Amino acid sequence: MPASPPPFSRFEWLIAWRYLRARRAEGGVSVMTWISLIGISLAVAALIITLSVRAGFRAEFVDTILGANAHVTIYNAGEPNEAGRLDRTIPDYTDMAARIAAVPGVTRAAPLVKGQVMASARGATTGVEVFGIAPEDLATIPRIANPDTAQGDLATFGGEEGIAVGSGVARALNLTLGDRIKLISPDGVKTAFGTSPRVKTYEITYIFTAGRYDIDQTRVYMPFTEAQSYFNREGVADEIEIMVDRPEEVDRMAYDLLRAAGERALIWTWRDASGSFLRALDIEDNVMFIILSVLVLIASMNIVSGLIMLVKNKGRDIGILRTMGLTEASVLRVFFLCGASTGLIGTAIGLVLGCLFAIYIDPIFALVDRMSGGNVWDPSVRGIYALPALLQWKDVLSAVALSLGLSFVVTIFPARRAARMNPVEALRYE
Incomplete structure (x- = not known):
């Protein structure tokens, strides 16, 4: 008994490639393939651009906080003075500053x-x-x-x-x-x-x-x-x-700073000042990722539509291949390759587009601002002067993994339908 060919053999790739590039006259669905390809590309690019911009905005916002403001502020609790007003001034500021400067990390x-x-x-x-x-x-x-x-x-x-x-x-x-x-x-x-x-x-x-x-x-x-x-x-x-060498760990230093400052001392960190805004950014990041993930899913569903049409048009071919000895697993892999290839190529194009947009965001934004007559970005509202973008490997990888994962998963269902097609029923009316 001859040994069965290994999965994803050369002939399976050849059949899948033949179906992907088939002309309309040959029963192909090249239009749906192109629609799926463009949809996935744009969705992946939009996801990478959004993740890069939000990472850049957060990094720029935090950098302006830490680069122009105190990481920690020490002030005294109020005491009534001779006029009956609360006095928060620090009379021994030289000694207090020296004690605080001796704290490790300051x-x-x-x-x-x-x-x-x-x-x-x-x-x-x-x-x-x-x-x-x-x-x-x-x-x-x-x-x-x-x-x-x-x-x-x-x-x-x-x-x-x-x-x-x-x-x-x-x-x-x-x-x-x-x-x-x-x-x-x-x-x-x-x-x-x-x-x-x-x-x-x-x-x-x-x-x-x-x-x-x-x-x-x-x-x-x-x-x-x-x-x-x-x-x-x-x-x-x-x-x-106070400035510290590790601003992200400033909360762990609070006790040491208060002990060095004295009994009346109170502390206010940069997280206390901007923590609510940073938490709002985190929530917005999660919501935007979910929304754009839905867009990637919608784009991936075009693969399902294209494969269902392909399976329907290639019913006679599937019946002939099955009668020639092609197994259900081979048929499933052929149509899986058709859908996965579309998702893979679309993801690659979207990856390139998204990265290029993030890298060249300044001239692109300048062009948009010039074409719209200016004042697209109002620094009095946003707080910073330009739209930043920061490419991070984790964001790029998450976008690529999401797109490929959805493309591969949605491809399985129409591929299984093709694999389970009865060759006798497929050839009965041919």
Whole structure:
């Protein structure tokens, strides 16, 4: 008895290829094959693009948080002062910062003075938040001290009348390097008749772009000692700004930081500030993956339609092949190869399209923005200035695995139908 051929033999591939490229006059379903191919390609490309954009948006958002803001903020619990108001200032800020800096994992601990004031120049006004910080500490903030996006020399920051402003502040007030800006604080000089506003003019020596619209539009940096004088904080600081080497593990460091800071200390991490938004991004990521997975499934169902039509048109051929000795398993594998090949080729095309779109998203987005007349991406709403994309192997592999898995699974059912076709019934009316 001759040995049966191994699965997926050469003749099975030849028959499957013959059916895939059959012309309409020969009973083929090339149109349905092309529709299935295009549908799967577009679905896979859309899935990869979406996963890349959401990964890029999350990475850019987190990078702007960690690159321009404190990873951890330490401040004191409020105590009533002589006037009966809660006082949260830190009188021993130098010693506290030194103790915190000694905690393993802390890269910098800097005292800060913060206040909200009105900025005015050339007849225009805008509200800003002033950060009083030492020049050597400001130079360690990556997004602020980035020379590629900044104007001016950070070494000039530190004089009594030199301050650093965000690019959005400079744009709103139409200011450039060397111009002077007036800061107006309602909490100024205390007199016998009450507190009078404090008004002082400073020279702009540095303009930074942090990459976050809300930061660039509102933030101003002032030397620490000058901020103490301007905000009536002589001898005290408002909080301690902390940077750590592993921001993702900041929660594990909370106890050590509180113990080093002292009894009155309270802690506020970057996760506390942005945790709800990041959780919303996670939920959105999962929902978008499910929705696009349904699109891939719908595209894969076109393979079923094409194979059912192919099986119906090739009923006579199936009957002849069965009478010639072709087994049910061989017939099943032939039609499985037809559907799986469509899914495989469509997935490969979609993979290339999706990766190319993610890699060249900047010129593509610039073209779309130009064709639509601009203002497609509003940074005041999105928070960042451009649509980012980050290709990750896990996202690409998940898209490919989903497409191939669905394509292979849906192909089995029409292939089994072809394999179980009775050759006598298939040839009865031929």
